[in-house]
Amino acid sequence: MKIGLEIHLQLPTTSKLFCSCSTSATEPNEAICPTCLGFPGSRPRLNRKALEMGLMIAKRLECRIPDVIWFSRKTYFYPDLPKNFQITQYESPIGVDGKFLFDGKTIRILRVHLEEDPGKIKRVGRVGEELSLIDYNRSGVPLVEIVTAPDLSTPKEARDFTSSLITELRYLIGISDKDEQTVRVDANISVAEERVEVKNILGLRNLERALEFEFVRQSKMLRAGKKIPRETRRYDEERKVTLPAREKEFEEDYGYILEPDLGVFNVGEIAELMAIPETPLMRVERLSREYGIGLSEAKKIVFTSYALADLFEDLYSKYPTSKALSWILDQLAANWSTLEKKMTEDMRNSILTTIGSILSGSISENEGRKMLVSIIKGEEFVGASQELNNQEVTKIICSILNGHPEIISDYKTNKRAANFVIGQVMKFFKGRYSSDEVAKLVINEIERRLSR
Ligand SMILES: [Zn+2]
Structure with missing residues (x-):
C-alpha cells in the first residue's frame, strides 16, 4: 500500500494573507474588507509574516527554496470565493524536493506552497428547505500546503506522520493546539496499481479512518477480481465511509494564470539568512547521533520535556554509559510530570550530582536511589535555595578524613581516592549541596593536610 498526503494547515498570523483583516474574528463576516471580498479595484499585498513562516517550514523540511517566487490565480466559481479565483502558488512553490525524517524513515516532500483559504458555507434548515449562509471571515486566511511523495505505507503511519509534522510546526511557528482536529488533508492511496484520491478529510482521526476504509474497500475489490477505477472520493464522517465525489465538485481544469497584482518576491536571500531553531524531532535525531x-x-x-533532555545531555556528556541513560529514563522520565512543577536550579544540581556520584562509584546504587527519591519527593528541597555552608561541610569532611587516614596517602598516587569522601559527604547531606562544591572543599582539605 502506498499513501501520499496533501496537508493544509492554517498559519498562525494575526492578519490575513493579502490584507490586514484579523484572523481571529468570532462574529460572522466581522473581519472582511474589499481585498478579501475581491471587490473590483482592490489590491492584495503579501503578509510578510506569513511568507516567513512558509519559508521556515520549507527550510525545516529541507526543501530547495528558489530565489524568486510568484503567485497564481486558480479560477473556479463557487459562492465561498467571491472573486472567482483563489490566490495560490502553482508553478513556483516556496519549497520543493524536501524530506522529513520520521521514526527512522525518510518521507519525501514534493512541495510546500502558500495559498489563501476561501470563505465558509454553512447549511441550515430542513432538507428541501435548506439555506446556505456564507461567512467570509475565513476568506484570505493564510494556509500552507505540504505535499508528500507516496512514501507512507499504512493508515496509522499516515496519521503518525501528520501528527509529528504538526508537533514540529507547532514548535517552529506556533501553530495552534487544535490543529490535530482542524488539519485538512487530501490523501492518495493505492493498494494495487491504480490510485484513488480521498479529498477534504478533516482531522487526524478521520484521516486514519478514511484510509483504513479505502484499504479494506480496495482489497475486497481486488480479491473479487475487480479492477479499481482511478477516481476521486470524499469521506463521509457520519457514515464513516468514502463515497465517489461528484465530478463538478472537483473540477480539475482550473486555468491557472499569473496573479499580476502581487508581482514577484525575492525569497532566496531571506531564506538563507533565516535561522531554524532545533525542533523536537531534530533534537531526537541529534541526541541519537x-x-x-x-x-x-x-x-x-x-x-517528556526539553528540560529533561538538557539534564540528559549534561549527565551523558560526563558519563556516557547505558546506566546513565537508564537512571534518566527510569527515575526521572517516569516521575517527570510531578518533578517538573517543583524543579529548581538547586534541585536540578542535586539530581545531577547524585546520579554522577552513583555512576562514578562514590556512592552505592541503593544509597543513590534513596537520595534521588527523597530529592524527587522534595523532602530536602522545600523551595529555599541552599547556600553552601563551608564550615558545616568542612567539619564533616574532617571527621571522615580523621576516621580514614589512609585516604590522604592514597590520594598522592590516585586522585580518585577523594571520591569516597565526596560520596560520604553527599550522603550525609542527602544531596543538599552540589558535588562540584563539595569536591572543591574535600580536595582543599586533603591538600591542606598533605602540605602540613
Ligand atoms: Zn480583508
Whole structure:
C-alpha cells in the first residue's frame, strides 16, 4: 500500500494573507474588507509574516527554496470565493524536493506552497428547505500546503506522520493546539496499481479512518477480481465511509494564470539568512547521533520535556554509559510530570550530582536511589535555595578524613581516592549541596593536610 498526503494547515498570523483583516474574528463576516471580498479595484499585498513562516517550514523540511517566487490565480466559481479565483502558488512553490525524517524513515516532500483559504458555507434548515449562509471571515486566511511523495505505507503511519509534522510546526511557528482536529488533508492511496484520491478529510482521526476504509474497500475489490477505477472520493464522517465525489465538485481544469497584482518576491536571500531553531524531532535525531542512543529512547526523553533532555545531555556528556541513560529514563522520565512543577536550579544540581556520584562509584546504587527519591519527593528541597555552608561541610569532611587516614596517602598516587569522601559527604547531606562544591572543599582539605 502506498499513501501520499496533501496537508493544509492554517498559519498562525494575526492578519490575513493579502490584507490586514484579523484572523481571529468570532462574529460572522466581522473581519472582511474589499481585498478579501475581491471587490473590483482592490489590491492584495503579501503578509510578510506569513511568507516567513512558509519559508521556515520549507527550510525545516529541507526543501530547495528558489530565489524568486510568484503567485497564481486558480479560477473556479463557487459562492465561498467571491472573486472567482483563489490566490495560490502553482508553478513556483516556496519549497520543493524536501524530506522529513520520521521514526527512522525518510518521507519525501514534493512541495510546500502558500495559498489563501476561501470563505465558509454553512447549511441550515430542513432538507428541501435548506439555506446556505456564507461567512467570509475565513476568506484570505493564510494556509500552507505540504505535499508528500507516496512514501507512507499504512493508515496509522499516515496519521503518525501528520501528527509529528504538526508537533514540529507547532514548535517552529506556533501553530495552534487544535490543529490535530482542524488539519485538512487530501490523501492518495493505492493498494494495487491504480490510485484513488480521498479529498477534504478533516482531522487526524478521520484521516486514519478514511484510509483504513479505502484499504479494506480496495482489497475486497481486488480479491473479487475487480479492477479499481482511478477516481476521486470524499469521506463521509457520519457514515464513516468514502463515497465517489461528484465530478463538478472537483473540477480539475482550473486555468491557472499569473496573479499580476502581487508581482514577484525575492525569497532566496531571506531564506538563507533565516535561522531554524532545533525542533523536537531534530533534537531526537541529534541526541541519537551524538550520544549513540536509540531513536526511541531519545524520543522518549525529548518528548517528556526539553528540560529533561538538557539534564540528559549534561549527565551523558560526563558519563556516557547505558546506566546513565537508564537512571534518566527510569527515575526521572517516569516521575517527570510531578518533578517538573517543583524543579529548581538547586534541585536540578542535586539530581545531577547524585546520579554522577552513583555512576562514578562514590556512592552505592541503593544509597543513590534513596537520595534521588527523597530529592524527587522534595523532602530536602522545600523551595529555599541552599547556600553552601563551608564550615558545616568542612567539619564533616574532617571527621571522615580523621576516621580514614589512609585516604590522604592514597590520594598522592590516585586522585580518585577523594571520591569516597565526596560520596560520604553527599550522603550525609542527602544531596543538599552540589558535588562540584563539595569536591572543591574535600580536595582543599586533603591538600591542606598533605602540605602540613
Ligand atoms: Zn480583508
